[in-house]
Amino acid sequence: MTVLCNISEIPAQSARGFTLDGRALVAVHHNGRFFVYENRCPHRGVELEWQPDQFFDFEGNYIQCATHGALFKIDTGECIAGPCNGQALNQVAFSQIDCQIVLL
Numbered sequence: 425m426t427v428l429c430n431i432s433e434i435p436a437q438s439a440r441g442f443t444l445d446g447r448a449l450v451a452v453h454h455n456g457r458f459f460v461y462e463n464r465c466p467h468r469g470v471e472l473e474w475q476p477d478q479f480f481d482f483e484g485n486y487i488q489c490a491t492h493g494a495l496f497k498i499d500t501g502e503c504i505a506g507p508c509n510g511q512a513l514n515q516v517a518f519s520q521i522d523c524q525i526v527l528l
């Protein structure tokens with residue numbers, strides 16, 4: 425098990441990028457829940473963010489790929505619009521232990 429971060433490092437309604445052992449990840453805190461995905465768009469395999477830690481669309485309702493604008497549901501990673509419609513971000517298994525997000 426590897427500690428990714430303390431939950432206090434990801435304020436509500438925000439996301440944060442991490443690189444762990446060369447693997448790009450994004451942790452999201454949305455509507456009181458946490459999610460962790462590989463930071464890799466299924467369309468071209470690139471990282472998703474617009475700028476460091478900027479992963480959401482303008483309204484903050486979806487994760488959006490900065491390259492071609494694909495939209496991903498925050499709670500499942502499913503792509504609902506864009507060139508990889510129907511594919512999904514890879515979820516990363518984790519547990520919230522005390523105040524930490526721990527990768528399994």
Ligand code: FES
Nearest residue numbers: 465467468489492
């Ligand atoms: S690389 Fe993400 S939508 Fe094309």
